[in-house]
Amino acid sequence: MAPLIALAACSRPQSPEVLIVTVDTLRADRLGYAGHAAARTPALDGLAGEGRAFLQATTPFPRTTPALASMLTGLWPHHHGSREVGQPMTSGTTLASVLSAAGWRTVGLSATPVAGPEQGLAAGFDAFEVMADARASEVVDRALLAVDAQPDRPLLMWVHVADPHFPYLPPDDGPLRPDAPRCRRLGEAAEGRRGKRDAIYADRDGRSSAALEDCRALYDAEVAAVDQAVGRLLAAWRERRGTDGWVVFTADHGENQGEDGLWYEHGPSLDDAAWRVPLVVVGPGVVPGTDEGVARLEDVAPTLLSALGLPPPAMDGVDLGPRLRGEPGGPSVALAESGSALHAGMSGYVVAGRRKRWCVHANPWSWCTDRGAHTLHDRRTDPDLRVDVAAAHPDVVAAMEAVALTWPPESARQRGARDDRFELVGRPRAEGGYAWTLTDRQGTPGEDVSARFPEEVERLRAALEGWGTPARAEEPDAATLEALRALGYVE
Ligand SMILES: [Zn+2]
Numbered sequence: 251m252a253p254l255i256a257l258a259a260c261s262r263p264q265s266p267e268v269l270i271v272t273v274d275t276l277r278a279d280r281l282g283y284a285g286h287a288a289a290r291t292p293a294l295d296g297l298a299g300e301g302r303a304f305l306q307a308t309t310p311f312p313r314t315t316p317a318l319a320s321m322l323t324g325l326w327p328h329h330h331g332s333r334e335v336g337q338p339m340t341s342g343t344t345l346a347s348v349l350s351a352a353g354w355r356t357v358g359l360s361a362t363p364v365a366g367p368e369q370g371l372a373a374g375f376d377a378f379e380v381m382a383d384a385r386a387s388e389v390v391d392r393a394l395l396a397v398d399a400q401p402d403r404p405l406l407m408w409v410h411v412a413d414p415h416f417p418y419l420p421p422d423d424g425p426l427r428p429d430a431p432r433c434r435r436l437g438e439a440a441e442g443r444r445g446k447r448d449a450i451y452a453d454r455d456g457r458s459s460a461a462l463e464d465c466r467a468l469y470d471a472e473v474a475a476v477d478q479a480v481g482r483l484l485a486a487w488r489e490r491r492g493t494d495g496w497v498v499f500t501a502d503h504g505e506n507q508g509e510d511g512l513w514y515e516h517g518p519s520l521d522d523a524a525w526r527v528p529l530v531v532v533g534p535g536v537v538p539g540t541d542e543g544v545a546r547l548e549d550v551a552p553t554l555l556s557a558l559g560l561p562p563p564a565m566d567g568v569d570l571g572p573r574l575r576g577e578p579g580g581p582s583v584a585l586a587e588s589g590s591a592l593h594a595g596m597s598g599y600v601v602a603g604r605r606k607r608w609c610v611h612a613n614p615w616s617w618c619t620d621r622g623a624h625t626l627h628d629r630r631t632d633p634d635l636r637v638d639v640a641a642a643h644p645d646v647v648a649a650m651e652a653v654a655l656t657w658p659p660e661s662a663r664q665r666g667a668r669d670d671r672f673e674l675v676g677r678p679r680a681e682g683g684y685a686w687t688l689t690d691r692q693g694t695p696g697e698d699v700s701a702r703f704p705e706e707v708e709r710l711r712a713a714l715e716g717w718g719t720p721a722r723a724e725e726p727d728a729a730t731l732e733a734l735r736a737l738g739y740v741e
Pocket residue numbers: 274275313314315502503
């Protein structure tokens with residue numbers, strides 16, 4: 251028997267092995283291969299050079315749980331059921347379930363408890379471990395144990411690391427070690443009272459914007475440390491598992507660093523900063539190069555299943571196979587919805603906060619509910635929302651109540667559609683409906699070109715309307731509209 255066992259242990263599995271590495275909160279534009287001069291990402295740059303790098307890839311939802319559930323199931327958030335961070339999936343078949351049934355050994359490691367068994371993301375994994383708040387290097391150390399295991403069956407391994415999340419605290423012995431005192435102080439403040447996070451994310455006292463340069467340096471240092479750890483994983487994978495399998499590298503979402511008025515946070519905004527994700531695919535038959543077309547996180551599972559010759563379950567994503575070979579094909583439009591603003595003081599959003607404590611914001615007023623008690627604040631004199639002036643402004647209170655009826659907490663989300671040139675984003679308006687902005691990647695960054703390309707606005711809006719997300723955007727009744735108009739909210 252012994253020689254047979256030895257022979258089995260030495261022979262490599264026939265089916266291709268699959269490694270998926272995801273990095274939480276990793277902006278697509280902060281990698282060396284994407285043109286970021288300050289990046290120190292040699293491992294990921296090398297990987298991009300070996301495979302297909304999708305430079306305009308996107309997430310369908312810029313928060314962890316919905317995004318990763320879409321990557322694993324190939325379904326849109328309103329189809330797998332997770333539409334907020336931590337919210338469990340309610341349907342869908344994961345890539346791991348399909349591969350496990352087809353004979354793969356499936357191993358998952360996640361550095362965040364909002365991407366694990368409690369949300370259904372561990373479905374189909376023979377082994378899954380959540381290493382809450384572990385650094386990428388620790389997660390990789392653990393991953394290497396599975397990489398080194400005897401290859402009795404082909405391996406699917408998913409490794410999710412979470413280092414570049416705010417507060418940015420790169421390791422002291424990492425490849426980049428900036429001082430960055432202003433951002434370090436901001437991070438310390440964020441660790442304190444919950445209200446501080448509102449102030450930081452909204453730049454209420456100007457400290458977030460003043461710390462931008464420092465925060466970018468710390469963020470780059472976090473990403474460099476991730477690259478170093480992922481580099482170790484990739485090297486070990488090739489050595490132990492060979493180079494004829496598939497490697498996918500991507501992120502769940504990016505991070506706003508001032509874009510759309512949001513600082514060091516992601517979720518309620520569909521700015522490119524959080525909407526775009528890096529996506530690199532390496533595997534047999536992949537023609538190395540870059541691709542600027544539409545590619546989506548929900549396309550990862552159908553692409554891998556097609557590459558492995560396994561029939562996919564019903565999925566919203568499509569096979570990027572032709573594009574991996576440098577040919578036309580794949581999706582022509584990417585659709586997304588944002589999360590809601592989870593912190594009550596995010597005054598750049600119409601409604602912010604969660605069920606117990608939330609505010610309606612319409613310049614210059616904030617009408618807040620805290621466990622059922624209502625207050626009104628004038629942000630011109632009370633930016634921290636401490637002084638209740640409701641008694642003096644019953645008309646404003648009435649108008650704000652109307653806004654709250656139009657947009658109940660967690661319903662006000664941005665919606666977006668993009669193709670290989672244009673991006674359309676709708677932002678909820680206090681009076682109902684959305685304010686739409688069209689930008690052209692071939693034109694001036696950030697410039698609204700809706701008036702010049704009305705047919706593109708209509709086309710992308712139609713795509714969003716056909717998406718079928720349960721959005722709430724009714725126009726208010728005539729009396730409410732008149733009250734809002736009197737207060738200057740409606741033109
Ligand atoms: Zn995340």
